[in-house]
Amino acid sequence: MHIKQERRASGYLSGGSGPQPHCSPGFPYTSNYEGCDSLWQHVPQGLKSPPGPRGIPILGNVLELRKDPHLVLTRLSKKYGDVMEVRIGTRPVLVLSGLDTIRQALVKQGEDFMGRPDLYSFQYISNGQSPTFSPDSGEVWKALRKLTQNALKTFSSTPSPTSSSTCLLEEHVSKEAEYVITKFLQLMEEEKRFDLTQYLHYDHNDQELLKVVNFNNEFGEDINRRFGIFVEKIVQEHYISFDKGHIRDITDSLIERCQEKSGGEDACIPISNEKIIAIVHDLFGAGFDTVTTALSWSLMYVALYPDIQKKIQDELDQHIGRERRPRLSDRGSLPYTEAFILEMFRHSSFLPFTIPHSTTKTTVLNGYYIPKGTCVFINQWQVNHDEKLWKDPSAFNPERFLNAAGTEINRTESDKVLIFGLGKRRCIGESIGRWEVFLFLTILLQQLEFSLRPGEEVDITPQYGLTMKYKKCESFQIKKRFPMKSSL
DSSP states (O other), X not given: OEEEOOSOOOSSXXXXXXXXXXXXXXXXXXXXXXXXXXXXXXXXXXXXXXXXXXXXXXXXXXXXXXXXXXHHHHHHHHHHOSEEEEEETTEEEEEEXXXXXXXXXXXXXXXXXXXXXXXXXXXXXXXXXXXXXXXXXXXXHHHHHHHHXXXXXXXXXXXXXXXXXXXXXXXXXXXXXXXXXXXXXXXXXXXXXXXOGGGOOSOTTOHHHHHHHTOTTSOHHHHHHHHHHHHHHHXXXXXXXXXXXXXXXXXXXXXXXHHHHTTSTTTTSXXXXXXXXXXXXHHHHHHHHHHHHHHHHHHHHHHHOHHHHHHHHHHHHHHTXXXXXXXXXXXXXXXXXXXXXXXXXXXXXXXXXXSOEEOSXXXXXXXXXXXXXXXXXXXXXXXXXXXXXXXXXXXXXXXXXXXXXXXXXXXXXXXXXXXXXXXXXXXXXXXXXXXXXXXXXXXXXXXXXXXXXXXXXXXXXXXXSSXXXXXXXXXXXXXXXXXOOOOO
């Protein structure tokens, strides 16, 4: 087997299965961005404007950034520093690198950097109602975020009434993982090899969903329109069949929390049906692509590194055994598995940038003058591959996250990984996303052994997009580790 990994990728944003903004080639979120000639005018005495590469008239730095902007900006940050200005067309964009600088901006000065730029492409997501992409960061946005947090908490803690799973989330993921295992075994028997990524989706029997997922070759506007119709239908059906005594999923949890708010706290803030649809759109779209991409990278890494796969499976056998399925409560007793997931997040950095931020007021960062309304890009890839933070960052090494005894996660190291953003705009579904990846991965590796067909070249060069994926790989092979039981 030949492994190929280059520090280059396709110039076009590929973004994956979920809904995406319609973007220009090579750089996210920049389509039809209307801007002024300069934001860095009238700098107060004692401050300075951020440095950056000189662009060409009209186009700015677009030509430099057409391919692998995360790599180009990382390279430029070594010359210009952690606070840098580039131009997309005539629009200045602030690019932040360096963990300390990003923490300073998004956490310590979080109120200043919690805005979203009013980008043209964002209007196509949930008809401009998306809380995730909305420029609004006021009371309505805060109420929607709190509502969503409570709904996610309810869904992830509500006991399952029909199975031995400890909560609804665990039940849903366990059932889905069992389906995936059955499908993988069927494909292996029929084809002797397969491409696993297209089968890491939810509800495989929903032909309407599969039709939406497979529209990758269409423009973003059409994808979002079709996806919006699909989500609206889901929410309407949930309202019709809603039963407070039988919460089925996150959509039910949202409806329940919304009804509770009508007479309680924040009752003055209206939560419309359109807002509920927008929240479901965000959770479904972002979670769908993030979890499936994380799983596809995880399974690629265990196939590439059989010694690492064996360490995970030995840990599973020792602490869980083979008589029951892994549960969320097992996370604390599986440190090597947790370290592997952290290293997968760091090494792949499949979310190279956060969704763009913007400044809510004029501010100062590291001595640089930053006007109100400045578009801000956060280079997560740079942090995850920063030689100042990581020893041999290009190596895949889960042990870097373990203590000397290998028995616990080193939290100082794990906190350095950036994948879900930081601060007030940090991904709201982060906890559930991490839990889903853990459950899927442990259930799959408990029962199956993954490998790649010998003698075939495997290209794991990330293909640049909102979520970065490796090229299509039809070389996956699997085999059962032991006779399987159907019980969860």
